[in-house]
Amino acid sequence: MNTPKKITSRLAIAVVLALGSLLGWAILQKDKPQATDEHGHAEHAEASGHKDDEHHGGEAGKPHADAKEHDDDEHHEAAAEAKPSKGPHGGRLFTAGGFGLEVTIFEDGVPPEFRLYTTLGGKPLPPAQTTVKLTLERLGREPQVIQFKPQGDFLRGDAEVVEPHSFKVSIEAAQGGQTHRFGYEQEEARVTMSDAQLQQAGVLLAVAGPARINSQVALLGEVRYNGDRTVQVVPRLAGMVEAVPVSAGDRVRKGQVLAVLSSPALADQRAQGLAAQKRLALARSTFEREKKLWQDKISAEQDYQQARVALQEAEIAEQNIRQKLADLNATATSGGNLTRFELRSPIEGIVTDKRITVGQSLGESEAVFTVSDLSSVWVEAPVATKDLGTIRSGMAVQVKASGFEAQAAGTITYVSALVGEQTRSGTARVVLPNPKGLWRPGLPVRVEVTSGDAEVPVAIQMDAIQSVRDWQVVFGRYGQQLEARPLELGRSDGKVVEVLSGLSAGERYAAKNSFVIKAELGKAGASHDH
The missing domain is CATH 2.40.420.20 (conserved putative lor/sdh protein from methanococcus maripaludis s2 fold)
Known part of the structure; x- marks a missing residue:
């Protein structure tokens, strides 16, 4: 039989259990976060799902001043750690009551800028109905305040968001007579x-x-041949190659034989030259005879004048063919092989390119040798348009080799008057003495111009x-x-x-x-x- 004392004890236990269950449920509801962050950074919302201080009497996400007297620190921590969720435009979504604000940084084809999207009751809100002020706090910088203006379906910030995007963000949004405050932090390029x-x-x-x-x-440049001291050797006569006594890299003297050709065309010209010499000799002999006969009054003056004209014509013809052969460095020899043609170097230098072999049939305009005097070289470097106003002829430079320790002083002798259509740059040229052959064409170099x-x-x-x-x-x-x-x-x-x-x-x-x-x-x- 239950005594009154036992019944009273059971009722007390039941009441305690019921109160404990209710208290546990309340704590779980209070500590439950309202949003998650997909970015994986230490970013915190000062308010998410809470109204502004006009509604609460204090800042959103922070306990009311009176709440501190009621030991509400736990509630304050839960609100401060609530993180924004992802919005439909890929930004951070903050909510306060029925008001929603999505924060994005847009940089597709434009400098980075803040773009905000607003909603009310889950539906898009015309951007003109919300006034927003956003404050950025960076390390070592004064706070930057960004204002917003409506554009299309969003609010556009009036300032560029410079890199790095590492800052604390405070947002103040006024809508429908209420002011909502949100905030978060993000770190980038920081240790x-x-x-x-x-x-x-x-x-x-x-x-x-x-x-x-x-x-x-x-400037980054390259060593090149001195164009004023580089020649390409062409035969100027078609023929067959019989001998090539030099190779690429050989040093040659002016007039040295580079190759020997057999040219039927040269044989024809030499034959014409020999014939012209014979005709000239005959015309000179005839002129001397007619002159003496005319002076002795034996022949008529007309015969003397005809002989003189014939001599002048023979001299012109012989001079013409002799000049042609001289241009080819050939002579109208009366002995030996009339087809033999010696290709000679027009300058002293180094054979830097050879495109000829024995037995090869050459055309009259093929470049078969390149001979360059490498006692001086050109250094050419592109000059960006922003530097064209600074770089000018006469400036002193230091040329430094890439790959090994070498440098030389020089002077800019030429800056191109035109800008390249493709490169959008000019060209600066330095004539560099090269007595030891250290500066080889093709070598990349660094050109330092002192301005x-x-x-x-x-x-x-x-x-x-x-x-x-x-x-x-x-x-x-x-x-x-x-x-x-x-x-x-x-x-x-x-x-x-x-x-x-x-x-x-x-x-x-x-x-x-x-x-x-x-x-x-x-x-x-x-x-x-x-």
Whole structure:
């Protein structure tokens, strides 16, 4: 039989169990996150599924001031850690009540810019009905405020979102008399390293600041033949090759025999030359005889004048054929082989190209040898259009070989007046003395043009620059963090380089062994997150 005391105990136990179940259910509902983030970064929404401070009396995602008196810290942490979900345009989707805001960074064919899409009750909301202000906070920078204007079905930011896209974002959206606040963070091209870790890795820090730069423009060029001292040898007579006593690379004298040909055409010209010599001799003898007869009054003056005209015609014909043979470096010999033709070098130099073999049948216009005087060479380098206003004739240059240690001083002798239709660049030429034959045609070289001294407001050491993605970067130091800062570079003297944008005077950066930080960045697997 149940006594009143036993019944009372059972009721108390039942009440405790019921209260425990209700409390557990309430805690689970309160701690349940409202959205997830597919990007895998440490980004947090200050509000997601909560209304603004006009509705709550405080910032969205933060506990009301009075709530702190009721020990609501657990609720504050749950709201702060709620992450935005992915919207239909691939951006971060934030919600507060029935209001939704999707944040995207658009960069297809345009510089990166924020584009926002709004909804109300799950349906698209005309962008003009929402006023948004977005604030970006970057390491070592003043906050950047971006305003938005309606365009099409979205709100477009009025400023470019410069790289890297690593920042804290605070959003304030006013719609329908209510103000909603959201926020998130994303990291890109950033690593954390302590001073001890930097010291152990041999990374030295420096401060960006003003410097005097012996301004230089570096051009990539190539050694070429001196076009004023290079000739192509053509036979100018068709014939068969009988001998080739020289090879490519041989040094030859002016007038030295390069090849021997057998040319029927030359035989015809030599025969004409010999005939012209015979006719000239006969005409001269006839003229002398008629002149004496006329002077002795034996023959008429008419015979004397006819003999004189015949002599003049014979002289012209002989001179004509003799000049033709001289142009071919041939003579109207009366003995030996009339078809033999010797191809000779017109200058002293080196045979740099040979396209002739014994037994080959040649045409009269085929280039069979190239002879170049390599005591001087040309160095030609393309000049980008942005540098054409700086590069001019008369400037001093240093030419440095690629692949081995060699350099020589020279002067720009020519800058092309036209810009290449395909390359969109001009050409600078340097005539370089080459007494030892060190500068060989085809050798790639670096041409450093000195354009004068200049004082620049911000400069960094050349060794600090690294390549990340398609950027030239320097790693700025902010507390315990290092972040890649894409740079726009200006003048350089090979040791320091001018910074036009990307780093400010007074900022610290990794100056030596910065490749270690690049390696750490690769290990961290920092992504380009939008």
